[in-house]
Amino acid sequence: MRADDRRSADAGTVPAASPAFQIIVLGAGGGPNEDNVTGLLVRSTSRQWTRDSILAVDAGVHLAAIIKIFEEHLPQAIARIQSNRSAAATPVRSDTPITLIDTGKPKICMVTGPFANLELPHETAKANATYVFRNLISTFLITHPHLDHVAGFAINTAALQQTLRRKRVAALPTTIEAIKEHIFNGIIWPNLSDEGDGAVGFVSYDRLVDGGNVALGDGEGRGYIEVCDGLAVKGWSVSHGECMKHNHKGSYGSESADAGYSPYYSRRSARKDASTGSMDSARSQNYPQASEKKAYDSAAYFLRDEETGKEVLIFGDVEPDVISLNPRTARVWQDAAAKLSAGLLTGILIECSYDDAQPDSMLFGHLTPRHLVIELGVLATKVRSIASNSSPGSPRKRKRASNGHKLPSDDNQGRRPPSRHPVRRRTRSSVSPSTPIRPESPRRVSSEMVLENEDSELRAIVEEDGLSHKAAKSRHGANKHSNKPLEGLHVIIIHIKDPLRDGPDIGDDILEQLKQHEAEAQLGCTFTISKSGTSLWL
Numbered sequence: 260m261r262a263d264d265r266r267s268a269d270a271g272t273v274p275a276a277s278p279a280f281q282i283i284v285l286g287a288g289g290g291p292n293e294d295n296v297t298g299l300l301v302r303s304t305s306r307q308w309t310r311d312s313i314l315a316v317d318a319g320v321h322l323a324a325i326i327k328i329f330e331e332h333l334p335q336a337i338a339r340i341q342s343n344r345s346a347a348a349t350p351v352r353s354d355t356p357i358t359l360i361d362t363g364k365p366k367i368c369m370v371t372g373p374f375a376n377l378e379l380p381h382e383t384a385k386a387n388a389t390y391v392f393r394n395l396i397s398t399f400l401i402t403h404p405h406l407d408h409v410a411g412f413a414i415n416t417a418a419l420q421q422t423l424r425r426k427r428v429a430a431l432p433t434t435i436e437a438i439k440e441h442i443f444n445g446i447i448w449p450n451l452s453d454e455g456d457g458a459v460g461f462v463s464y465d466r467l468v469d470g471g472n473v474a475l476g477d478g479e480g481r482g483y484i485e486v487c488d489g490l491a492v493k494g495w496s497v498s499h500g501e502c503m504k505h506n507h508k509g510s511y512g513s514e515s516a517d518a519g520y521s522p523y524y525s526r527r528s529a530r531k532d533a534s535t536g537s538m539d540s541a542r543s544q545n546y547p548q549a550s551e552k553k554a555y556d557s558a559a560y561f562l563r564d565e566e567t568g569k570e571v572l573i574f575g576d577v578e579p580d581v582i583s584l585n586p587r588t589a590r591v592w593q594d595a596a597a598k599l600s601a602g603l604l605t606g607i608l609i610e611c612s613y614d615d616a617q618p619d620s621m622l623f624g625h626l627t628p629r630h631l632v633i634e635l636g637v638l639a640t641k642v643r644s645i646a647s648n649s650s651p652g653s654p655r656k657r658k659r660a661s662n663g664h665k666l667p668s669d670d671n672q673g674r675r676p677p678s679r680h681p682v683r684r685r686t687r688s689s690v691s692p693s694t695p696i697r698p699e700s701p702r703r704v705s706s707e708m709v710l711e712n713e714d715s716e717l718r719a720i721v722e723e724d725g726l727s728h729k730a731a732k733s734r735h736g737a738n739k740h741s742n743k744p745l746e747g748l749h750v751i752i753i754h755i756k757d758p759l760r761d762g763p764d765i766g767d768d769i770l771e772q773l774k775q776h777e778a779e780a781q782l783g784c785t786f787t788i789s790k791s792g793t794s795l796w797l
Contacts (some may be wrong), residue, residue, distance in 0.1 A: 278745035279569035285324035289754035303489030321411035329384035332372030336453035355729035397487035402575020402731035499557035500624025555587035579630040610754035628772035743783025
């Protein structure tokens with residue numbers, strides 16, 4: 260993986276390793292700066308810069324960020340054309356980046372930046388950015404409908420007038436319904452979609468299936484659906500905080516029509532109030548009871564390059580499973596572990612909104628370095644399990660009668676499977692990630708903290724194979740000190756929230772904390788902080 264330096268003269272050139280994906284970071288932040296919120300462009304390098312070859316993943320910022328990139332790099336392309344023209348008293352050389360279209364107007368070939376080698380038909384940054392938006396971007400893949408992920412797209416739809424085709428929005432059904440009801444509703448924004456009253460028809464909806472549509476694709480590509488030329492997607496829902504009941508109608512994430520998202524009262528805070536007898540006080544402040552809560556949906560998307568079969572995993576906003584009302588990320592890690600073990604997963608883009616100074620009660624459905632490394636530890640555990648089961652001499656798993664108990668399965672990630680062999684658990688006080696973290700003494704994530712998340716995996720082995728706990732742990736965590744299960748995996752950090760204060764860059768602090776936790780947990784992955792206006796090659 261390489262992250263381009265935006266100032267490099269050859270920043271847009273493809274490395275010799277010929278990666279499958281180019282990811283252009285339009286927005287790397289999570290606010291509060293409105294010009295640096297989540298927005299990515301992804302393309303398969305096998306398709307070059309062809310029509311419908313670019314996929315937009317979220318679009319809190321979009322067209323303005325593309326214009327900014329062209330404003331920085333277009334002058335170099337124009338200067339090169341002028342230089343070549345001056346030097347060419349004779350017919351233009353074949354390697355000159357000027358071609359003729361039907362009108363005889365020369366095209367400009369970008370020579371630097373994320374769009375290097377892209378031929379453009381216009382002279383100005385805004386005209387060329389609009390050309391990319393209208394012609395090269397096929398689909399907007401949205402993880403969830405918060406404004407920092409959709410605002411740019413909504414506003415930019417005004418640029419779709421007098422175009423020949425609708426722009427496609429692909430997302431899980433809850434996100435589509437929220438966009439339809441709360442954005443393209445004729446109140447917040449004109450209904451530029453092709454559904455509902457007063458539909459204009461600029462945008463069409465594509466509702467994805469949670470976990471993939473098994474009727475589509477085959478082999479490793481089963482469950483995937485094409486979203487642009489060369490790329491297909493499969494999505495999983497994940498949790499991003501909690502929804503709470505309010506008096507207004509129609510908020511997102513509700514089974515009825517009267518629930519909305521509120522990050523100000525966490526699940527752990529509710530348990531604390533209950534344990535101290537202060538739930539009445541919470542209700543007096545209009546905080547909802549636990550029975551009124553519902554997890555807010557976000558998504559994680561596997562993108563598959565149809566040419567090579569390689570994949571990247573891109574998360575929307577996501578909270579730690581260990582404090583979630585509806586922990587679902589383990590399903591994503593199960594899927595990712597199989598792909599990583601098969602050599603197909605090249606990288607993960609995932610949020611880390613805060614540094615370790617942020618307490619659990621103020622996460623608002625996001626991750627910190629300590630929680631991210633614990634989540635990656637779950638992935639590592641599943642990779643170890645696959646390696647252990649496939650290694651020579653590993654006992655072959657066999658099915659047996661459940662004796663009235665439901666055997667563990669991926670559909671039951673939130674509960675521990677029953678076992679006749681009690682497993683000693685560490686006390687929460689020694690490893691609980693809910694302990695507030697002080698800036699002067701950040702908490703380190705040890706390998707034992709990661710292993711606490713292996714309890715359910717160990718129980719599964721004990722239950723299915725009838726092994727003792729000691730034997731199961733030996734098989735499940737073989738060579739854990741010498742083997743780094745995530746060796747070679749690139750983890751790119753997105754959605755960092757800028758505290759807008761003096762002092763070191765928050766991204767530098769987060770990166771340092773991630774490296775410290777990873778060194779302690781011995782996972783083997785590498786971390787990169789994404790930067791707006793640059794490319795990532797995976």
